[in-house]
Amino acid sequence: MSAPVRYRAVVAYVGTRFHGWQRQKNAPRTVQAVLEAALRPLAHNAAHVEGASRTDAGVHADGQVVHFELPRRREPRVVRDAWNDRLPDDVRVLAVDESAPDFHARYGAAGKVYTYRWSRAAVIPPARSPFVAPLSPKAEAARMREAAGGLAGNRDFRVFSVAVSAGESTVRRLDEIAIEEDGDELSAVFRGEGFLRGMVRSICGVLADASRGRVPVDRAARLLESGDRRLLSAKAPARGLTLTSVFY
Numbered sequence: 001m002s003a004p005v006r007y008r009a010v011v012a013y014v015g016t017r018f019h020g021w022q023r024q025k026n027a028p029r030t031v032q033a034v035l036e037a038a039l040r041p042l043a044h045n046a047a048h049v050e051g052a053s054r055t056d057a058g059v060h061a062d063g064q065v066v067h068f069e070l071p072r073r074r075e076p077r078v079v080r081d082a083w084n085d086r087l088p089d090d091v092r093v094l095a096v097d098e099s100a101p102d103f104h105a106r107y108g109a110a111g112k113v114y115t116y117r118w119s120r121a122a123v124i125p126p127a128r129s130p131f132v133a134p135l136s137p138k139a140e141a142a143r144m145r146e147a148a149g150g151l152a153g154n155r156d157f158r159v160f161s162v163a164v165s166a167g168e169s170t171v172r173r174l175d176e177i178a179i180e181e182d183g184d185e186l187s188a189v190f191r192g193e194g195f196l197r198g199m200v201r202s203i204c205g206v207l208a209d210a211s212r213g214r215v216p217v218d219r220a221a222r223l224l225e226s227g228d229r230r231l232l233s234a235k236a237p238a239r240g241l242t243l244t245s246v247f248y
Helices: 031-043 076-085 141-148 199-211 219-226
Strands: 005-013 060-070 091-098 111-119 153-156 171-182 185-192 241-247
Touching: 005 031, 005 076, 031 060, 031 076, 031 091, 076 091, 111 199, 141 171, 141 185, 141 199, 141 219, 171 199, 185 199, 199 219, 199 241
Parallel strands: 060 241
Antiparallel strands: 005 060, 005 091, 111 185, 111 241, 153 171, 171 185
16 A cells, blocks of 8 residues: 655635634634545545644634645645635635655744734725724834834743643744835734744734834833733734745
């Protein structure tokens, strides 16, 4: 009997109607569960799809990376198209390639890019509304940029995490937070080796408050220094966050 063939795929989804990435018994509509159900006819059995990032409920992805196995070799384009034919319209497989047998989407990842988007528009158009969080028109990119300035580096980000597994290190390398401005929209692009659960949205809550003068621009730096969770702002809404890409 021949060994199964491992594949790597890039997946995009709108997280609005998903209960996050990870398969759950009490929440059948997760991205992982939907992908596995659609892949099952190709696998001729129960299919397992492993993702690089376990995005939370409501979080989107433009470049989630996954791996899976099929019992025999198939043309990647055929796998992509057959898979998409069985998927709902809020998730799509963008690309499929055969990978090395030991490729692992999650443990092999060298880093990830997340983008958080806000809109300062008085009225947010319906096409943008699912992907941006509302923000005061008075919010300033310069203040947000200053607030984010001291966060990059190899640091203990425990204060920004919503849950930490027993024995898990809370030190992460954050390479940069780039604050970008495009008309009414502000965005924060996070690039790093990995992120704790809730970390990006917790930081973004502080950045949003700093941008409109609700907290000092050194609040995020003070949180890192003190670890005092009483200084945290409300976590930014899930709808503004997108997993942009994963790199290896």
